[in-house]
Amino acid sequence: MNDVILYFALKYYGNWKLIYKAIKNNEKILNGDLELIDKEIKAKSLSINNPLYPDVLREVNNPPFVIFHYGNIDLINQYYRCVGMVIGAKLSKYQSKALKDFVKFFHKNSPIMVIKIDNHINDSLKVVFNPSKKIILVVKEPLLCFLKSNADLIKDYEFSNNLLVISEFYEKTEASYLGPMYERIFTGISKTALVICDSSEHHFKQTITLLNDSGKSIFVLPEEIYKKSNNNSLIKEGALIVQSGADILNIL
Template identity: 25%
Template sequence: MAQYTYLKLLAAGFTTLQIYKIIAFAPHFLDASKYEQSTILNHFVRLHNSKVLRTAASKYNKLYAEKIIENLTTDKVNFITINDNRYPTLLREIANPPVILYYRGNIKLLNFVLLLGIIGSRNATAYTDQALHYLYPAFIQHKIGIVSGLAKGADHSALKLALQYGLPAVAVLAFGHCRHYPAITRTTRNQLEQHGLVISEYPPQTPIKKYYFPQRNRLISGIAKGILITESEEHSGTHITLECALDQNREVYVVPGRFYDHMSEGNMIAAQQGAKIVLRPEDIIDDFKLTK
């Protein structure tokens, strides 16, 4: 079955993009026998002449899906594949969506609530909290949930306050479920695993690497109806997620900025480029109701 093949490919070290390239190279790969899959991978590796791919192909041939699932159970991590009806509909629309989502928590949140992605600076000030305290009460009656990363600053505020207000909350990791970073968000993550949802496209033991974070950002915007920027500097990692949102045809919102405040510069640049300035909760709610 496809789900077992996906599990083995990811456990062997193939990336999501590489998996799509393998399937493009041999469209019948998922349905092929073990021998045929091994032959296809060998041809694929020779074509790309990559030591990393050779290592992954060799590891793939030694893996058993049953053992991988056993390890997932030990790690208390569940998974769904892109073919599962619980897989988020919006995420299927993006380029190269994850073939598997590993998760802890309530997977139903991905399809049964409207999600707003909230992003901003790791150096976010009290202004981010003030803005969210203003917006969140109105989100409750409209069943709007929150999705963000688990970085310190705006991400952490967005999810921590979502839990306080009883809003559906989803965190997206840039590493495996058996890892965590930064330490300051650990308690919030534990609460999300119990009362919300924590997802990752990476197998549970995947270590923390810098280049995984931009990949993570495309999932934040990918499962959301729109993205809200609370505070961001002119040159900020926030703009990676902003670019993903624009590529995915998501609405982008910004909290109003303050003159002479460098933490608002990124917001105002985004507004000049077409992002919608939010003056009241209805500026987001009305858009979300129109796209139900």
């Protein structure tokens, strides 16, 4: 059954609805088609009925039928240590300094940072990378595309066991479907989350909504009261004020 699910995931380029329809309707598979699935693809995939598939992803709405991965897949099952990092691309000096302090603390105290990558690794995120520290990247684009466009980063972790890259797509997908639900993977494997972003970055709204709906604790860096701020709005809505990494570590 693993190969059947993987076959449909590849055939329909990760489109959840089409994969679901194929499985539900017992769509026929031609003799020999399953044997054509490359062994390397099998080694980089986990189907939902595989015993190694993480339980935390089974619990999200419309769990991915297949996740494609590169690196240390064992990191995904260390949920109790995972901190989701919702980091904006346009950080102020205050926010940038705070982020560096949080990352420094996390690197010393060993939680696993979970980072979602929308289109590319922005400058704000570069501070989180350290080949000697564990990190999980949940990427919007197909796995092979991300590995190719970030070859230098992958090379930095080449001899490390501290990187895991996850995507719902392997090689390609339809442009209209590219990542509309990938944030559920990010929220699913994050036990808690830290939010540091600019008020103009409204694309994080869906992520925050999913975190709230799944009952995750959300820590937010407060801003000046005279400044228009999504962060302060989140605090008014019930998010937790964060002053140091220790506040977050107490939740793990």
